[in-house]
Amino acid sequence: MAGSGKHWILNMLVVRPRPHIGIDPTKESFVPMPSLVKTSLIARFRSLSLAAAMALSMGSPALMTATPAHAATGDVIEIKGEIIDTWCYFSGVMGGTDAVVGSAHHTCALWCAAGGIPVGVRSDDGKVYMVLKYKGEGSAAQTDTIMEVQSHVITAKGRHFLRDGIDYLIVDDVVADEGITNLNHNDFGAVPPFSAPKKPKK
Amino acid sequence: MLKKISIATLVSASLLAAPSAFAEGEFAQGSKAKEWGLQGEELATFSGKVVDVLCELAGDCTDQCGAGDRQMGIVRESDKKLVFVLKNRQAAFNGAIDDLLPYCNKQVDVDGVLIGDDDVVTSKFYMVQFIRETGAGEWNKTNLWTKRWKEKNPGSDxxxxxxxxxxxxxxxxxxxxxxxxxxxxxxxxxxxxx
Incomplete structure (x- = not known):
């Protein structure tokens, strides 16, 4: 585990500055760490970002039609991207965004999907579409369907909704499944380290 | 790849990660939620209606908000924004659906943290830590997930x-x-x- 431990530390320092990683590597869980720093540099400009987003969204037909409940049918789209664990991706709890995707984070993505945490499709431009339905099933259904595609790169046809700055996706059909293409465990090891494979006990 | 990272880069990253002031969000007043130290974290307590997000966005509605199969959110009373809920208060990869489901289509008060400061996704997501039906006195901790998991998986002790x-x-x-x-x-x- 020495190698993965080194990568773990480097990831937290380098991949994306995360001043407040909320994980205790000695425990198999997320751990609140309130004594650490709370807010990143980006967050300091949150009000500016939100203002800009609101200004942009004023001209968005998708947003305008989605605002009233039950009002939208969604834009039909085809999108290619990786199925990701959105909690670890957005919260920073496990480290930088480069490390909480792909093969490195596959087991943790399984845990989170089984836990009912929403999955997303992250497209190449970095936009994340929160998956609400996947091939006819609610994305939290207690079946194997959503589990089978964790960390896979898929091309999906579906319906897109934008509401209050978040993109949502109903996946109606998967036209291509390339499997796991981001082999980042070679760089980061397993993220978190306690998700790594272990030598079977004799 | 990692071997190419220079000392200068490490130093720069460390400086960027230096402590900064906690950003108090517009919904922080009165919050008793636990701080987790997450990306873009803000304490947030507010009132709103618990919704099945598929129903809210697409009009694809079912009884009982999908009965656990669907993601859920809260339409905040003050600004009518749909707040997408990613997580409950438990620290072991647990979502929030089981904790929100009893309040399907009801008015609630919630307390927790908004998280995220992604460059592309401009809104924040929510971790709900406490919930109560609006008007109720006592708060309920959002820790139902593991109890429901045990009920669904009786042979997994x-x-x-x-x-x-x-x-x-x-x-x-x-x-x-x-x-x-x-x-x-x-x-x-x-x-x-x-």
Missing amino acids: GKGPWFRRDPRVKKQIAKNGHFGLGAAADQKYIEENE
């Missing part, structure tokens, strides 16, 4: 946390390994990191 014993997780790891690349990739990793 044993040592360790739920995610080590979950049949769906175990099935995938048995089939494709910890990296999703097959048993050979796991074995190679073990040999290289012993």
Whole structure:
């Protein structure tokens, strides 16, 4: 585990500055760490970002039609991207965004999907579409369907909704499944380290 | 790749990660939520209506907000924004659906943290830590997930946390390994990191 431990530390320092990683590597869980720093540099400009987003969204037909409940049918789209664990991706709890995707984070993505945490499709431009339905099933259904595609790169046809700055996706059909293409465990090891494979006990 | 990272880069990253002031969000007043130290974290307590997000966005509605199969959110009373809920208060990969489901289509007060400061996704997501029906006195902790998991998986008792014993997780790891690349990739990793 020495190698993965080194990568773990480097990831937290380098991949994306995360001043407040909320994980205790000695425990198999997320751990609140309130004594650490709370807010990143980006967050300091949150009000500016939100203002800009609101200004942009004023001209968005998708947003305008989605605002009233039950009002939208969604834009039909085809999108290619990786199925990701959105909690670890957005919260920073496990480290930088480069490390909480792909093969490195596959087991943790399984845990989170089984836990009912929403999955997303992250497209190449970095936009994340929160998956609400996947091939006819609610994305939290207690079946194997959503589990089978964790960390896979898929091309999906579906319906897109934008509401209050978040993109949502109903996946109606998967036209291509390339499997796991981001082999980042070679760089980061397993993220978190306690998700790594272990030598079977004799 | 990592070997190419210079000392200067490390120093720069460390400086960027220096302590800064906590940003108090517009919904922070009165919050008793626990701080987790997450990306873009803001304490947030507010009132709103618990909704099935598919129903809210697409008009695809079912009884009982999908009865656990669907993601849920809260339409905030003050600004009518849909707040997408990613997580409950538990610290073991648990979502919030089981904690929100009893309040389907009801008015609630919630307390928790908004998180995220992604460059592309401009809104924040929510971790709900406490919930009560509006008008009720006592807050309820959002920790129902593991209780519901035990009810759904009666044969999965044993040592360790739920995610080590979950049949769906175990099935995938048995089939494709910890990296999703097959048993050979796991074995190679073990040999290289012993």
